[in-house]
Amino acid sequence: MDSRSARGPITVDVSITEVCNARCVFCHCWQSEGGGEFTIETWKRFCSELSKEFVVKYVCFGGGEPYRRDGFLEFVRAVHENEMASIIVTNGIAMTERRAAETRDSGNFILNFSLDGFEETHDEMRGFKGCFEQVLRGIDNVRKVSPDHHIALSTMINERNAPEIAAFTRWALDKLAIDCINFQAYQQVTRYEGIKWYENDPLWPKMNETLDRALSELAEIADADKRIFNPPRQFADFRRYFAEPLSDLELVCKAGHTGFALNSKGDVFMCAVEAPVGNIQRAGVSEIFYGEGAGAHRVKSVDCSENCHFLINCYYDKESGRHASYEDRFRELMQSRTVKLSG
């Protein structure tokens, strides 16, 4: 397989800053001091290249906490000016009406609030009291100023929230003004510590009756309610992954094929565990994507089954889900808006 055989990226994930204002027990970002971030000029050039040279449909902003980046919404605006859709993943802290209105005006397409359980659980995991309340207020503020905004929840499954996650999901679907929930399995997201990272991690969920029931209930909810973004069978894969984290789940890795990731310094990652293959401050996106390093990672990904965050969560089997694939969902969502697709 040569590096050109990739059909080109559809998604780009960007950690727009590594700094954060929460204190999550499962994440290291809040210990970062930041610095060395690429500029808005670099970002504009990158977006223009992405849009002209590929069929990228959406750019997902995470971090760190994206709203902590100075001028963050200008980065979002550049995505829309280049006819791509943006997803913002936020901890929801300080989503005032004003910030919600500015987010609407940036052209943002999906605003994704992280919420991992009921109040006590969420606040304990986010490291301070009041985070849950702020998320709920933030959702209300967005609805107030932008009634049609697509609002999502991002919810991870771990040892702490497993006992309540099904009840929490039903409550959220019933009470919150949200359009969808995207579940993620507990993973190593912001720091790579090897394949046995989960050993001795207190949030790694033990495969027992409670977790088994929770995953069955989530699959049932997903079967009945299209607002669950994950295809129902993903919960069966989560079960196999939690039971045997090193087992072969027979998933095909799409990293470096349909998506890639950037950190705040502009380093480009095709694979979750390998070194960067280039930097957008020093090279064009095609040059990086079709370069030797990226090609080598694509070759590796063909039969890699490391069960990393990219494989289990980010790029999970997007094309062969039993229900509408992620791509179809995005197409539907985008057609319901005035966002013009680039391909």
Ligand SMILES: C[S@@+](CC[C@H](N)C(=O)[O-])C[C@H]1O[C@@H](n2cnc3c(N)ncnc32)[C@H](O)[C@@H]1O
């Ligand atoms: C790294 S955060 C960045 C965006 C923002 N600060 C937030 O928390 O929403 C992106 C997403 O990854 C999730 N996440 C962080 N650490 C995780 C972990 N160890 N396993 C699974 N998901 C995780 C967060 O809850 C959030 O939904």
Ligand code: SF4
């Ligand atoms: S998960 Fe998000 S909110 Fe929590 S520390 Fe990491 S970047 Fe911050």
Ligand code: SF4
């Ligand atoms: S599955 Fe393998 S090749 Fe794909 S991103 Fe994960 S570690 Fe990299």
